[in-house]
Amino acid sequence: MELLHFTGQVWRPPYEASSQLLQVTAGCTHNKCKFCSLYHGTKFRLSPIAEVEEDLKVIQDYQPRARRVFLTGANPFALSYNRLLDLGLLIRKYLRHCESIGMFSRISDIKSKTVEELQNLRHLGFDSISIGTESGDDDTLAMMNKGYTANDIIEQCKKLEEANIRYNFVYLTGLAGRNKGEQNAVNTANAFNQLHPFTINFVSLTVFPESELYQEIQCGNFVEATEHERLLELRTFISNLCIETTLLGNTVSNTVPFVGMIPNDKVRILNELDSAIRNAGEDELRLYRDSIVSL
Numbered sequence: 013m014e015l016l017h018f019t020g021q022v023w024r025p026p027y028e029a030s031s032q033l034l035q036v037t038a039g040c041t042h043n044k045c046k047f048c049s050l051y052h053g054t055k056f057r058l059s060p061i062a063e064v065e066e067d068l069k070v071i072q073d074y075q076p077r078a079r080r081v082f083l084t085g086a087n088p089f090a091l092s093y094n095r096l097l098d099l100g101l102l103i104r105k106y107l108r109h110c111e112s113i114g115m116f117s118r119i120s121d122i123k124s125k126t127v128e129e130l131q132n133l134r135h136l137g138f139d140s141i142s143i144g145t146e147s148g149d150d151d152t153l154a155m156m157n158k159g160y161t162a163n164d165i166i167e168q169c170k171k172l173e174e175a176n177i178r179y180n181f182v183y184l185t186g187l188a189g190r191n192k193g194e195q196n197a198v199n200t201a202n203a204f205n206q207l208h209p210f211t212i213n214f215v216s217l218t219v220f221p222e223s224e225l226y227q228e229i230q231c232g233n234f235v236e237a238t239e240h241e242r243l244l245e246l247r248t249f250i251s252n253l254c255i256e257t258t259l260l261g262n263t264v265s266n267t268v269p270f271v272g273m274i275p276n277d278k279v280r281i282l283n284e285l286d287s288a289i290r291n292a293g294e295d296e297l298r299l300y301r302d303s304i305v306s307l
């Protein structure tokens with residue numbers, strides 16, 4: 013059996029489990045977020061068109077009826093408008109049933125595209141993307157070298173809305189550090205409330221030795237939030253959210269897993285968090301965090 017080209021670690025959101033993966037990039041164009049070790053050791057690489065075409069021929073043989081393709085790499089949306097157009101046309105050539113294409117994107121990757129270009133991409137099937145926003149609090153975003161502000165998130169995602177491209181967010185609890193979770197939660201909720209993310213995915217900061225943040229912790233420049241603080245932060249964030257969206261908090265990094273839609277499930281989720289805040293011991297929760305070997 014022919015093998016597809018994949019370089020380094022391949023990540024996809026849990027809700028893309030049934031999508032056909034296709035490598036068009038590897039690594040991250042930014043690679044500077046302090047907490048990140050996801051693509052450690054993988055330099056950004058653009059797949060040559062001939063290589064993508066080779067993979068599409070294999071997929072055509074094994075998954076000829078694939079309906080959704082998820083492009084891999086940390087942020088394939090960084091590719092130029094013309095490159096994405098070429099890729100969309102190539103996917104359509106080989107996978108005639110494919111009607112939907114997704115990928116990860118950074119906020120700055122949207123910035124380089126006009127609304128008209130985004131609309132054209134949408135017509136070609138680029139209908140939903142996932143963005144590792146992590147926070148909407150400017151202090152936290154700057155401290156972690158995310159490379160954009162809350163206003164950038166709002167401006168760029170409004171362009172996606174105009175182009176009818178669905179987007180999913182990530183909120184990373186604990187990212188602001190000790191005693192800053194409440195501020196992070198309120199400011200992030202204020203930013204997200206101005207938008208319409210299809211889902212918000214919750215991850216809790218889990219620091220691995222390959223990250224820059226790990227070194228900062230060793231030097232005493234960053235103090236991690238306690239596990240209870242993170243649950244309180246999550247509680248504040250969710251209680252301040254006043255949009256309709258789906259909350260997905262069921263990754264390995266969540267000490268208290270939850271899933272639900274708001275506004276309908278808001279009270280239930282807050283009750284679940286309250287119960288954990290009352291009953292779960294800090295040591296027990298931290299022990300769980302320390303046992304996580306990979307996200």
Ligand code: SF4
Binds near residue numbers: 045048
């Ligand atoms: S968090 Fe995302 S954008 Fe930041 S370095 Fe990691 S992969 Fe790149």
